[in-house]
Amino acid sequence: MHQPKAMQRIIDVYFRDPARTTLVKAGTQVLVQDGHNDRLYWVKKGELYGYLDNGGMKTKVFQVSQGMFFGVHSFFAQTLMASTTVVAEKDSELAWIDLETRPVEPEVYGSLAEQFMPVMVHELAQRQMMTGLQAIEKEKALQKLYAAEQMTTLGQLAAGIAHELNNAVGVISSKTEGLQQGICRLLEESKPHVSPFIDLGIYTGQSATSAEVRARAKELQLAHSLEREQARQLARALPEGEVPAYWLDNLDEALQYWDIGRDIHDMRIAAKHAASIVRSVKQLGGTDTARQPDVDVNDTIHKSLALLQSNLRRVNVVLRPAVLPCITASATELVQVWVNIIKNACDAMERTDDPQIEIITRHSKNRLLITISNNGPMIDEATRRKVFQPNFTTKKGGLSFGLGLGLSIVQRIVHSYGGTIALKSDPEKTKFRIKLPIA
Structure with missing residues (x-):
């Protein structure tokens, strides 16, 4: 030595x-x-x-x-x-x-x-360093204790919320199923010719993004001499391919019943998603083991965008998906991750001119990389350090009140897969980068 x-x-x-x-x-x-x-x-x-x-x-x-x-x-x-x-x-x-x-x-x-003065000075310095390290360790232990106390309180709150919401979500889910069966049975008897339209809405919903709908609507408007709103609605229903003649025979009626089917489709997805949110909030701090093989991450992103149509009406969504290998995951958990991030982006861009969200998926070696960015205002460094804390929210009272659970749940889900999530923000763009292992 x-x-x-x-x-x-x-x-x-x-x-x-x-x-x-x-x-x-x-x-x-x-x-x-x-x-x-x-x-x-x-x-x-x-x-x-x-x-x-x-x-x-x-x-x-x-x-x-x-x-x-x-x-x-x-x-x-x-x-x-x-x-x-x-x-x-x-x-x-x-x-x-x-x-x-x-x-x-x-x-x-x-x-x-x-x-022996060097010995005394050396030992004094050593003891001071040791005292400092012990103080740091004590502070870390206290922070863990505070976090544990917060999670305990949050867990108690979540249990109460979950108890109140479970029954309501169950009613919505069962009634939506009953409503779908009743409407389809009634139309089979009274208007069998509209069944293809409502069935398409129920089973496929809307998969096209806002930008894709706008581009497709321009094509349809020119090709079939349609009104602008008719063309946009038809683009949502038939995002690609030729338009069958039976759609154009009575387009308004076809679009009306497709729209009903699409709403039923979205209600079913929303009810399923709400149930998963209740489970995730209730299990905050734990892990959900109900995961299935062959989950397509791109498909979960599409479902998230479908659920957030009302939030995305004024937002230009640019989706750049790569061909990804499937992973073992809970589709509802992943939908919850994307919904929370995209919803936060929409909230942040309320006063942004020409708001845009860009979603990029990539595959690199043994992991998936999902990047979700928006052109809203920059998030300052102090806020970036706190956004994943369970009790942190930038929303204040009134209709925008928030518990600050969204990004905390997102982080917990991503970490439960052995993945990472990072936030970067500058005056031009705010970006979330999520890495998920394939195995």
């Missing part, structure tokens, strides 16, 4: 005498708290711990290993009383000096206290 020159001289001059060297076995008490001590020890080999007994509670307060000293306070302050109990953690070799030790070359180096 490298030592400064002054320290090395002290060791060479005072701690090389075999007569003042001893071997101690692991478990040996070298010093006893409040016991007599008139020695300064230097550790030649091994490792020892110092313990402080405070009213029966024994706490480890320091560790000494090769090249370090102990017994400094009792020796130099001449209290002759050990302030801690020192126990050999491993078999150790110790050298020492005592109060009978005379200074070597005092005419050059001064008294024993003057010669």
Whole structure:
């Protein structure tokens, strides 16, 4: 172990005498708290711990290993009383000096206290560093404790919310199913010719993005001499391919029943999504094991966009998906992740001219990379550090009140997959980057 020159001289001059060297076995008490001590020890080999007994509670307060000293306070302050109990953690070799030790070359180096000043300064610095590290560890422990208390309180709140919402979500889900069956049965009997339109809405919903609908609507408007709103609605229903003639025979009626089917489709998805949100809030801090193989991440993003149609009406959504391998996941959990991030982006862009959300999916080696960015205002650094905390929200009272759970749940879900989520923001763009392992 490298030592400064002054320290090395002290060791060479005072701690090389075999007569003042001893071997101690692991478990040996070298010093006893409040016991007599008139020695300064230097550790030649091994490792020892110092313990402080405070009213029966024994706490480890320091560790000494090769090249370090102990017994400094009792020796130099001449209290002759050990302030801690020192126990050999491993078999150790110790050298020492005592109060009978005379200074070597005092005419050059001064008294024993003057010669050992580097030892005292070094040990003081070591103890200060140790105290600082202990303070940091204590603060970390307190933060974990506070976080645990917050999660406990949040869990109690979530349990109450989940209890109230479960029944309501169950009613919505079952009634939507019953409503679908009743409408389809009625139309089969009274208007069988509209069944293809409502069935298409029910089973496929709307998959096209806002930009795709606008581009498709322009094509349809020119090709079939349609009104603008008719063309847009038809683009939502038939985002690609030729338009069958039976659609154009009575287009308004076809679009009306497709729209009813699309609404039923969205209600079913929303009810399923709401149920998953209730489960996730209730299990905040835990993991959902109901995961299935062969989940398509791109498909979960499409479902999220479908659920957020009302929020995205004035937003240009640019979706750049890559061909991705399927993963083992809960589709409803992933939908929840995208919905929370996209909904937050919509809220942030309320006052943004030409708001835009860009969603990019990529596949790199053994992980998926999903990037969701928006051109809303920059998020300052102080806020970025807090956005994933369970109780943090930038929303204030009124209709925009929020519990601050959205991004906390997002982070918990992503971490439960062994993934990561990061937020970057500058004046031009705010970006969430999510990495998910494939295996």
